[in-house]
Amino acid sequence: MKVSAPHPAGYSAPSPALGSSEIEAYLDEARDLVLDEIRLMVPRDQRGSGRLYDLMLDYPLRAAKALRPALCIASCRALGGRTETVLRSAAVLELYHNAFLIHDDVEDDSEKRRGADTLHRVHGVPIAVNVGDGMLALALQPLLDNMASIGMGNALRILKTVGEMSRATAEGQAMELAWIRAGRWDQRRRDYVRMVYKKSAWYSFVTPVTLGAICASAEDPPTRALRRFATLLGVAFQIQDDVLNFTGTEHQYGKEILGDLWEGKHTLILLHALQHCTPTEHCRAEGILQKPRGGESSVLPQGFAAVLESLVRVGDLTPAGRDALDAVWHGESRPPAKTVDDVAFLAALVERAGSIAFARSMARRRAERALQTLEHGSRFFRPSVHFDFMRGLARFVVERSW
């Protein structure tokens, strides 16, 4: 077992970064360790609370990558720390991540998560919001229990880091929600980078390596190197996520393909395309992006249209009357939803502007710089599978298909 085995005596630098299949094996091991830990944190006794605790395990047990805990463990171990020391904090991160996902899915009204329906689509918004809150509540005690195993000082540093993480994530989320609310689509590249840094990179990359370093009782210089690595790679990861939303297959990717366009998300790709289209196209695109995504309400017009046709057939309604009702229904009576043509129009803008290639190259440049940061600081790290995992991850993040 690579993740939790002691440092092999024979490991000596320089060794190659891990390749894809080794990365995946490392992730799988980390996932198993962390799931065991999460199962210890989530009570089995439901205490009459509906399925509160069952539902807390729903997202974690779906086919997740366990990237955050793996990165947390690898950072700790590459700095000489032990797996037992960091495992609880790594599991708490995964719990936070899944709580954030549940609330995110509510906020974006996403349909799919990890290849299945999102929690709120199955159980409703009220239960989903509460399950997320319950997971956040549950995460505090293990961080207090840390005192006994990693010492007071480090446990407090972790609590502080987790507090900052939650706050940064809410700020990043608030930035994006404010853009959506204002219907604004003129963000520059650096606005986008700042938003995803806060909303995603901070908790997905920067916090995991920071907690790993704290658990290894690391000094400032290696911690700084790790955080710089994580900042660069975290943004690259999110950009690649945006890319996969266009190029992936739903089976591998686990979310709805083109879902970002349907949801009207501020991705680097879409912002790039909007900067490279004509004013007329920009205007039409903004109109489309302001429309809701549709969803279940599309059930009604179909049934309704059928009724209208049957009334025309039996002579209770004239064709002119039908057209009038149709117009009321599609026009005034409720905000029109995005159509397949609308989304195809946006996709065509993206295609013509070469926005996917642009995003891909931006992700790769950042991943490359992340790798360099790590290599330059290699004297801080133990030659080990854990260091090689992090180096390999720099490439993996931008080459992955899920």
Next chain:
Amino acid sequence: MKVSAPHPAGYSAPSPALGSSEIEAYLDEARDLVLDEIRLMVPRDQRGSGRLYDLMLDYPLRAAKALRPALCIASCRALGGRTETVLRSAAVLELYHNAFLIHDDVEDDSEKRRGADTLHRVHGVPIAVNVGDGMLALALQPLLDNMASIGMGNALRILKTVGEMSRATAEGQAMELAWIRAGRWDQRRRDYVRMVYKKSAWYSFVTPVTLGAICASAEDPPTRALRRFATLLGVAFQIQDDVLNFTGTEHQYGKEILGDLWEGKHTLILLHALQHCTPTEHCRAEGILQKPRGGESSVLPQGFAAVLESLVRVGDLTPAGRDALDAVWHGESRPPAKTVDDVAFLAALVERAGSIAFARSMARRRAERALQTLEHGSRFFRPSVHFDFMRGLARFVVERSW
């Protein structure tokens, strides 16, 4: 200033419990102190995060009672502690309370809170969920800062207590949401008591007095007496809240009158009424309670009905055709919402069963026992305005009109 003044030398037992106006003055003072503290916790710098931090202050700045922080301060001071010691924890409780309210209002789709529209009705569900998350994130740091002012041991005890509180609250909320989801209305009185104990009494009464006792470095016996007092009074408080939903005025109460019936909440009053009606009435009531509350969708039928009428007038639609379309709209096309008649039917069941009087007397009995608990343990407490506040609160909670 009563709340923060040092213990007056001349105070000697037994003194009378505070009356209504004195209680309100004590609450007002506590509120001012705590709001100052909350303003220190919430950054002014928006960091491009939309109005995230502004919105965190929205609910706290509305006309709130500040009952929780006042109870927290009073417990600490009645046990000999100082206001400076407990103020930060009291403010954190108020922050948690307001975050819970925001998420609760989303989960219940409530319309009014403290005399104004709920946050999600004004800013949308995504922003409301995120503002609540941001407040919970913000609450962690002050509890860590506590270490410096109240010592490591007490600060850790508070963190643990707050973690347990969040968890109990999520469990209580989950119980109620599970009842709603299952469409079940056969809960017994003790199910109701258990639910409101977890969902509301725990964080509103039990946790405030516990934190107060911790900040006063109190021993076990007074802490146990306080917690018993808080458990009894917390449930009484929630029952009185249910009563006010029927008997209050919206101006004083700050929420929608009969809102609990419109939302279909599992109140003691409604459960009592359902246990005292005929099977036929029970069946009709369940049917009503399963309907959604209606709300904004009522905009559409009005405009739509007008169009139907005009089509009939010009001869494009026969009256039979209009009725058919009307039936589709009100019947099949979407779930019918509760009507005014529906809610009046439920209110009549409540009236006939004497459920309000039943609830009122149950609240009073518990408040009386809460007061006795406090009086029996009076040797633990300093004769002071703070002890008299808590004694007065026992009556105030069940006699208040807001």
